[in-house]
Ligand SMILES: Nc1ncnc2c1ncn2[C@@H]1O[C@H](COP(=O)(O)OP(=O)(O)OP(=O)(O)O)[C@@H](O)[C@H]1O
């Protein structure tokens with residue numbers, strides 16, 4: 001069985017972070033492992049508290065995983081501090097980790113900040129160059145590229161700037177645009193759009209985490225980057241279209257939609 005590692009924060013309400021990643025990897029047919037960067041006390045309405053993992057303990061988690069079950073892909077999510085970024089970059093280089101997907105999480109859907117100030121620059125410099133793919137949303141891409149993003153042309157410009165500056169492929173996600181949910185891939189000097197109809201569902205907590213860990217899962221299984229992105233987008237769209245409705249704020253999506261009719265059938 002192929003394996004994947006999520007290096008991310010824990011989301012106590014289960015819709016984003018480590019919890020979303022483990023569910024997504026499992027549903028995409030790979031064995032999921034985790035290294036926790038922070039604990040969050042969070043629900044669908046907001047983040048109440050964050051407890052950062054000490055860098056030396058994150059390092060212990062990474063060593064424990066890599067020395068035993070070497071992951072076929074690595075997904076990186078919430079990184080609250082520059083010190084944790086440096087710890088991860090050093091360990092991933094040391095182990096020559098492959099198929100690294102970096103989701104540069106800056107804030108939760110609820111608006112709360114999940115990254116300390118100054119960390120974005122270190123993240124880009126240390127982790128983007130070793131990534132197979134970086135997956136910013138529109139506000140994150142604007143910060144990373146300095147481009148104000150209002151239309152498709154701006155997305156092309158921002159993705160190219162990030163990809164050329166850090167030597168990585170970029171998937172600029174269009175979930176925060178006003179029109180369709182179209183994502184743009186910039187890789188090997190070329191562009192490709194992954195078009196998606198906007199699904200009228202206000203419950204989008206964890207969509208970014210889900211997409212990036214689905215890409216990582218499909219890279220672990222040996223699909224090309226284009227195939228992995230297409231398959232991840234299809235999985236995400238189905239999970240969103242299943243219209244799960246939990247919580248008082250922007251709720252989580254239905255990661256296990258495909259299990260209906262199996263052990264998960266309703267009484
Ligand atoms: N309403 C929607 N209908 C269809 N696809 C969507 C919708 N909202 C987001 N997506 C898709 O979800 C994925 C994540 O995109 P988004 O831009 O929302 O990322 P994000 O901001 O990192 O996620 P999050 O909203 O969880 O923080 C993309 O593939 C995007 O196109």
Ligand SMILES: Cc1ncc(COP(=O)(O)O)c(N)n1
Nearest residue numbers: 009016017108109205206207
């Ligand atoms: C631990 C953790 N990691 C990432 C996110 C971002 O996910 P979203 O933007 O979908 O809320 C989150 N809310 N919590």
